Amino acid sequence: QVQLVESGGGLVQPGGSLRLSCVASGNIFSINVMGWYRQAPGKQRELVAAITSGGTTNYADSVKGRFTISRDNAKNTVSLQMNNLKPEDTAVYYCNLMEPGTRYDYWGQGTQVTVSS
Numbered sequence: 001q002v003q004l005v006e007s008g009g010g011l012v013q014p015g016g017s018l019r020l021s022c023v024a025s026g027n028i029f030s031i032n033v034m035g036w037y038r039q040a041p042g043k044q045r046e047l048v049a050a051i052t053s054g055g056t057t058n059y060a061d062s063v064k065g066r067f068t069i070s071r072d073n074a075k076n077t078v079s080l081q082m083n084n085l086k087p088e089d090t091a092v093y094y095c096n097l098m099e100p101g102t103r104y105d106y107w108g109q110g111t112q113v114t115v116s117s
Contacts, residue, residue, distance in 0.1 A: 002026040002106040004095045009111030017083045022095035022108055024076040033098045034071055034078040038091035085115045
């Protein structure tokens with residue numbers, strides 16, 4: 001069992017920045033994929049960014065050049081640095097960990113990001 005705890009959400013103005021953090025605990029294997037998803041009102045949940053334990057990253061086209069995902073394997077944490085935020089970034093952001101062996105997804109509780117003037 002893996003638990004994910006997120007922090008860092010909040011209200012920011014357009015053009016501002018936020019840094020989301022997620023710490024994983026429990027029965028964590030070294031090989032996994034961690035990432036961030038988001039769900040805006042009336043929209044489907046979508047992948048924002050993901051990073052493998054080997055450091056390979058993947059970003060949604062809408063956030064490329066603005067967001068940066070990183071992880072610390074020793075601390076079992078993943079972060080999402082969000083710069084130049086736009087109103088369309090407003091959503092609940094969820095931390096995710098996927099175990100390749102079982103392909104099971106663990107999810108955090110979600111943290112609200114609101115971009116508004």
